[in-house]
Amino acid sequence: MAEIINLRTARKAKARTQAAATAAQNRALHGRTPAQKQADELEAERRERTLDGAKIGE
Known part of the structure; x- marks a missing residue:
C-alpha cells in the first residue's frame, strides 16, 4: 500500500x-x-575589454 502523506506537511517541507x-x-x-x-x-571589466578588443569591426 502507498504511504499516506499529509499535504500540508509536504508543502511546508x-x-x-x-x-x-x-x-x-x-x-x-x-x-x-x-x-x-x-x-x-x-x-568583469577585464573580461569585457578583452571581448571588445577581439571584435571584428562593424
Whole structure:
C-alpha cells in the first residue's frame, strides 16, 4: 500500500527547502568582503575589454 502523506506537511517541507536554497544563493551574493566585490568587478571589466578588443569591426 502507498504511504499516506499529509499535504500540508509536504508543502511546508518544500517551502523550507526553497527558502534554504534562496538563503544559500543570497549568502553567496551578499556575503563577500568589499575587496572580493571589487576584485569581481575588475575581473568583469577585464573580461569585457578583452571581448571588445577581439571584435571584428562593424
